[in-house]
Amino acid sequence: MTYVVALVLSVGSIVAGAVLAARGRRMDIAEWSVGGRRFGSVLFWFLMVGETFTTFALLGASQGVYVDGAPGYYVLGTVVLTASLGYWIAPRIWRAGRDQGLLTEGDYFARRFDAPWLGLVLALFGIAALLLYARVQLTGLALILQTLLGSALSGTWYVVVAGALVVAFIFTGGMRSAAFGAVVKDIALVVVLLVIALTAAGAAGVHGWYGIFDAVAAKHPAAATLPGITGAADRSVWWWGSFLLLSPLGAFVLPHAFQVYFTAKDARTIRRNQVVQPLYSLFYVFIIVIALAALLADPGLGGPDANGSLLVFVRTHSPDWLVGLLAGAGILVALVPTAVLMLTCGSLFSRNVYRVVRKDASDARQMRVGRIAVVVVTALAVGFTLLQAETLVNVMVAVYDTVTQLAPALVLSLVWRRTTAAGVLAGLLTGIVCLVVPPVTDALTALVPAGTVAGLPALVLNTVVAVVVSRATRAPSPDAVAVGMPPVDPPAARQDVGHGR
Amino acid sequence: MTPYEPGGDSVAVPTERRRRRHWLLLTVPYVWCIAAIGLVDRVPYVFGRVPFLLVWMVLGVLVGTAAIGIVFWIDRRRGDLDRL
Numbered sequence: 352m353t354y355v356v357a358l359v360l361s362v363g364s365i366v367a368g369a370v371l372a373a374r375g376r377r378m379d380i381a382e383w384s385v386g387g388r389r390f391g392s393v394l395f396w397f398l399m400v401g402e403t404f405t406t407f408a409l410l411g412a413s414q415g416v417y418v419d420g421a422p423g424y425y426v427l428g429t430v431v432l433t434a435s436l437g438y439w440i441a442p443r444i445w446r447a448g449r450d451q452g453l454l455t456e457g458d459y460f461a462r463r464f465d466a467p468w469l470g471l472v473l474a475l476f477g478i479a480a481l482l483l484y485a486r487v488q489l490t491g492l493a494l495i496l497q498t499l500l501g502s503a504l505s506g507t508w509y510v511v512v513a514g515a516l517v518v519a520f521i522f523t524g525g526m527r528s529a530a531f532g533a534v535v536k537d538i539a540l541v542v543v544l545l546v547i548a549l550t551a552a553g554a555a556g557v558h559g560w561y562g563i564f565d566a567v568a569a570k571h572p573a574a575a576t577l578p579g580i581t582g583a584a585d586r587s588v589w590w591w592g593s594f595l596l597l598s599p600l601g602a603f604v605l606p607h608a609f610q611v612y613f614t615a616k617d618a619r620t621i622r623r624n625q626v627v628q629p630l631y632s633l634f635y636v637f638i639i640v641i642a643l644a645a646l647l648a649d650p651g652l653g654g655p656d657a658n659g660s661l662l663v664f665v666r667t668h669s670p671d672w673l674v675g676l677l678a679g680a681g682i683l684v685a686l687v688p689t690a691v692l693m694l695t696c697g698s699l700f701s702r703n704v705y706r707v708v709r710k711d712a713s714d715a716r717q718m719r720v721g722r723i724a725v726v727v728v729t730a731l732a733v734g735f736t737l738l739q740a741e742t743l744v745n746v747m748v749a750v751y752d753t754v755t756q757l758a759p760a761l762v763l764s765l766v767w768r769r770t771t772a773a774g775v776l777a778g779l780l781t782g783i784v785c786l787v788v789p790p791v792t793d794a795l796t797a798l799v800p801a802g803t804v805a806g807l808p809a810l811v812l813n814t815v816v817a818v819v820v821s822r823a824t825r826a827p828s829p830d831a832v833a834v835g836m837p838p839v840d841p842p843a844a845r846q847d848v849g850h851g852r
Numbered sequence: 853m854t855p856y857e858p859g860g861d862s863v864a865v866p867t868e869r870r871r872r873r874h875w876l877l878l879t880v881p882y883v884w885c886i887a888a889i890g891l892v893d894r895v896p897y898v899f900g901r902v903p904f905l906l907v908w909m910v911l912g913v914l915v916g917t918a919a920i921g922i923v924f925w926i927d928r929r930r931g932d933l934d935r936l
Contacts, residue, residue, distance in 0.1 A: 420903075421893075427909035428885035431916035435878045438920055443936055561902070568901040575896040575903040577889075588893055592886045619933040626921045629913050636910060837936070 353500060356675025361682035364535035365520050371531050372524025380718040383525030384454040384698040385613040394530050395615050396624050398691075400631050401533025402611055403430060404540065405688040406491030409681060412635060413661035416642035417652070420567075420574030422586040424639065425595055430632035433599040434625040440603055441625070442618040443765050447834050448609070455695070456609040457703030463764050464772035465831040467707050472776070473757070474703035477606035478728065479750045481692045484605075485732040488692070489513055491658075492685035493736075498662040499678040507737055513686060514733035518726055521690045526614055529690045536683035541634045543676045547665055548637035551644035554668030560640055567643050578802075587802030597806050600762075601755035607695040641665075693732065697725035749787045755806055756782030759814040763821070764835040770817070773824040778817025785809035874926045881916035885909065 381387055390398065415423030444459070453459050456477060461470025492513050493506035520528050552559050557566050571580050578586035602608060615621045638661065645664035652660050665677055701721035706712050712720070759782075760775035785791050786809050795808045826832070888908075895904040927933050 421905050424903070424906050424909050427906075427913055428881070431881045431913050431920075432885060435881045435916060435920055438878055438923065439875070442934075446936060561900070564903065565901045568897065568903075576905060577893050588890045591889055595886050596882075617934060618936075619928075622924055622927070622933055626917060626924050629917045629920070633910065633913055636906075639906065 352671040353675040353678065356672055357500065357678035357682065360535075360539060360676065360679030361686070362516075364532055364539075364683060365516055365686065368528045368531035368535070369520050369524050372527035376527070378523070378525070378718070380698075380701070380714050380721065381452075381454060382527070383718060383721065384694065384702075385448070385610055386526040386530060388449060388613060389616050390530065390614040390620070391616055392620050392623050394534075395620050396627060397533045397537050398526075398530040398611055398614060399624055399628055400537045401529070401687050402607065402691055403433075403628070404537070404631075404634075404684065406488050406495065406681070406685045408540075408635070408638065409495065409661060409684060410491050410658045412638050413642040413645070414657045416639050417646050417660040418657050419579035419581055419583075419586060420571060421576050422579045422591065423642070425591055426635045426638075427632060428595050429598050429602075431629035432595060433602045434629050436599045437603070438622055438625045440762070440765070441612050441621045443835070444603070444609060444612050445615055445618060445621055446837065448613040450837065451834055454610070454613065455698045455702045456604075456606040457699050459609060459834070460760070460764075460772075460775075461703060463827070463831055463834040464770075464775070465827045466772040467703075469772045469776065470703040471707050474606075474699040476750060476754075477699055478696045479746075480754045481606060481696050482728065482732050482735060483751045485689050485692045485729075486736045488685045488689045489732060489736040492682065494659055495662060495681035495685070496678060498659050499666055499674050499681065510733055510736050513682075513689070514729050516686055517690050517693055518729050520686065521694045521725060522722055525694060526610070526691070529687055529694065530614070532683065532687045532690065536680065536687045537631070539676070539680040540684055541631070541637075543673070543680045544634055544637040544641070546673060547669065547677070548640045550669065550673075551641050551664075554664070555644040555647040557647070563640060563643050563647065566647050570647065585802045587800070589800040590802035590804065593799075593802075593804040593807040597755055597804055597810070600758035600810070604754060604757040604761055606699060607691050610695050610698065611691065689732075693725050693729045696728040697721040700724035700728070749783075752806070753783045753786050756786070756809065756813055759810065759817050763814070763817060766836070767818075767821075768832045768836060769821050769826050771821045771824040771826060774817045774819075774821030777820040778813040778815075781816040782806075782809045782813035785812055870930070870932075872927075872932070874923055877919040877923050880919035881912065884912045884915055 376382060376387075412423065412426045415426065417423075447453060447459055447463070451458070451462055453462065455474070457470035457474035460473050461467045489510050493509045496504075496509045497506055520532065524531075552562050555563060555566070557563055567574055573582060574580050577588055577591060578584065612621065615624075641661055641664065645660045649660065649664050649667060652663065662677075666674055669677075698721055701717045701724055705720045706717065709716075756779050759778050760770075763770040763775065785795055786805060792805050795812075796803065796805050799808050889905075892905060892908045898904045898907055924933075927935075
């Protein structure tokens with residue numbers, strides 16, 4: 352029963368998504384990478400939600416509440432903070448994409464700074480970060496399936512099959528497949544979690560949600576306020592603030608964010624989405640309630656096991672069909688975002704690595720290279736997930752942690768004409784050094800209140816260096832500057848807007 | 853024509869460089885979810901034993917959505933939705 356439900360839900364929607372997307376469309380590189388820039392409000396919303404809520408929502412968010420209590424409530428802030436910044440920043444990214452025919456983040460930086468080499472460097476940096484992100488998703492998928500379906504199949508097989516599904520999913524239909532898959536995934540996830548949250552109190556042996564709060568308050572008096580149950584000094588108010596300030600900035604500089612924004616058909620589609628998207632994040636309340644119920648019913652899961660606390664709770668206290676639904680939703684929660692990550696890697700390679708070598712590559716050729724790259728990077732992601740190559744993984748973790756340091760480059764490129772390629776690269780390197788060289792990190796964190804995430808002071812230093820170096824180097828050409836900062840809206844376009852299209 | 857287009861052309865053609873002071877509302881989520889937490893964190897429970905921080909953050913999503921929604925609504929009325 353569990354297996355059947357899980358398989359029908361996940362494989363069914365992936366096949367349906369791929370078939371629907373491939374049907375009746377002439378595929379070219381823009382159609383494949385960014386859905387032809389034609390997504391309206393509904394599809395765009397589902398795709399954005401699909402990318403925002405990954406296996407982290409099922410595993411990391413519940414783990415945070417299960418282990419710490421109050422510090423885990425921060426997740427509720429992430430989406431609304433990102434949306435309010437996005438109201439300003441996302442239409443600018445989108446506009447550059449439409450006006451310049453950009454498909455990737457690498458395209459943007461290469462064009463904005465007149466520097467294909469910068470696009471190349473950032474594309475390789477981005478691919479490394481996304482490979483790690485995909486590894487997290489695939490590891491999460493294996494954990495979800497092993498916990499919910501039992502260990503009849505080894506984690507290795509789950510990961511290999513998942514990789515094959517990802518390739519099958521986006522090889523033909525590209526971004527449009529992912530968007531269709533996201534529709535099923537977003538609905539399934541919230542329905543399943545709602546059902547589990549409503550039955551959680553019974554499973555924990557108390558009455559209603561209030562019973563859960565009451566019992567947690569009695570058992571863990573420290574759970575309601577920072578620093579939470581463990582009382583760790585680094586879960587201070589400063590941690591909360593610095594973490595929540597950094598996370599929206601990071602959300603815009605991950606390469607797949609650019610590609611997802613490029614799919615929107617106009618700026619108002621994006622802005623409308625910033626209004627409604629935070630509402631979906633209210634479903635974190637279900638996760639929090641389930642995690643608190645798990646803390647009552649199945650206490651004592653420590654270390655890495657705490658990642659699976661929500662899963663253990665559901666497996667132990669829910670009927671088979673519900674476990675199957677969660678497993679099916681879990682598969683989609685891992686595969687839909689991974690598909691977009693791999694698609695992004697394919698586009699980055701094709702547009703910003705391959706095209707630097709072969710400048711005259713035709714659209715059809717870029718498309719072919721992109722597809723081959725998807726197969727290769729997905730194989731790499733599966734390989735990294737299976738191999739316990741710790742050194743390599745540590746390098747990728749460092750890359751992923753430092754991606755947020757691209758934020759000053761993006762923001763400066765949108766507001767300051769004088770920003771130069773050398774400036775943003777110098778800033779980025781400064782930020783990276785601040786985060787990966789331990790003595791520097793220690794010195795930096797000593798300067799700020801205890802608990803502050805090191806990324807925040809690093810970001811300040813990064814910005815200062817970027818500004819100073821930009822001042823000292825030659826400004827990009829006016830055409831390049833216009834990529835990020837178009838001259839005041841041309842009158843023609845404005846009238847067009849006024850009269851409605 | 854999408855249903856979101858404003859009705860009259862006179863409203864729809866905006867004056868260039870019109871100030872958008874209402875965009876200050878976009879800072880509301882930052883004040884609510886970050887700046888206010890030092891104070892909010894001093895109150896453990898409301899309504900008996902419901903964690904106040906949790907209630908506050910749920911309200912933050914709603915209040916933040918309302919704030920962004922008001923900005924959207926004003927921009928739409930002014931025909932400014934596609935202005936960067």
